[in-house]
Amino acid sequence: MDKNAALLIIDVQNDFCPNGNLAVPEGNRVIPVLNRYIALFREKGLPIFASRDWHPEKTSHFKSFGGIWPVHCVQGSDGAKFHSDLQLPPDVVILSKGVDPQRDDYSAFQGVTDSGARFPDILRERRISKLYVGGLATDYCVKESVLEGLRHGLAVTLLEDASRGVDLETGDSEKAVATMRAAGAMTASLADLENLS
Ligand code: VGL
Ligand code: ZN
Numbered sequence: 001m002d003k004n005a006a007l008l009i010i011d012v013q014n015d016f017c018p019n020g021n022l023a024v025p026e027g028n029r030v031i032p033v034l035n036r037y038i039a040l041f042r043e044k045g046l047p048i049f050a051s052r053d054w055h056p057e058k059t060s061h062f063k064s065f066g067g068i069w070p071v072h073c074v075q076g077s078d079g080a081k082f083h084s085d086l087q088l089p090p091d092v093v094i095l096s097k098g099v100d101p102q103r104d105d106y107s108a109f110q111g112v113t114d115s116g117a118r119f120p121d122i123l124r125e126r127r128i129s130k131l132y133v134g135g136l137a138t139d140y141c142v143k144e145s146v147l148e149g150l151r152h153g154l155a156v157t158l159l160e161d162a163s164r165g166v167d168l169e170t171g172d173s174e175k176a177v178a179t180m181r182a183a184g185a186m187t188a189s190l191a192d193l194e195n196l197s
Pocket of ligand 2: 053055061069072073098
């Protein structure tokens with residue numbers, strides 16, 4: 001991994017883990033793997049970003065207001081908290097998305113920090129040109145974040161062992177991976193990155 005790389009962890013929040021309001025099958029399985037990626041990026045002094053789904057109570061994203069999803073990741077709720085087993089470093093940059101009641105905002109590129117900095121601007125300022133992306137869910141927020149990263153001209157690698165999908169329809173996650181690859185994303189697993197280092 002070169003010095004322009006960063007780790008982007010997508011939405012590892014209680015509501016997307018087993019027993020959550022929008023549980024991703026085996027969602028919690030990504031956590032120990034992501035913890036190893038976190039350790040690897042920290043060792044190299046590379047930046048780590050974590051997005052979170054951060055919805056208002058009323059949003060067109062939810063079924064009751066015209067969307068397709070059950071209520072999840074409402075700002076300030078327990079379901080919106082990062083899973084407590086995820087070992088986010090003290091200097092992690094947190095990106096909140098899904099805040100606009102009229103938009104789904106599946107991509108972390110729609111995310112802003114608490115001080116209002118936008119993710120694409122942070123990437124430009126810090127000269128980050130490579131993103132390694134894992135988390136939840138492969139067929140929604142991971143996919144849209146990877147595709148938007150590619151559209152921004154970044155080199156994007158999907159961390160396959162650190163992602164799981166919702167699979168509303170069987171095969172959605174596989175299709176999502178194929179779409180990301182076709183758009184130019186690379187894929188890798190822990191062993192690949194550990195061998196690089
Ligand atoms: C997500 C469905 C609804 C995700 C967010 O994080 O992938 N999926 N909201
Ligand atoms: Zn959501």
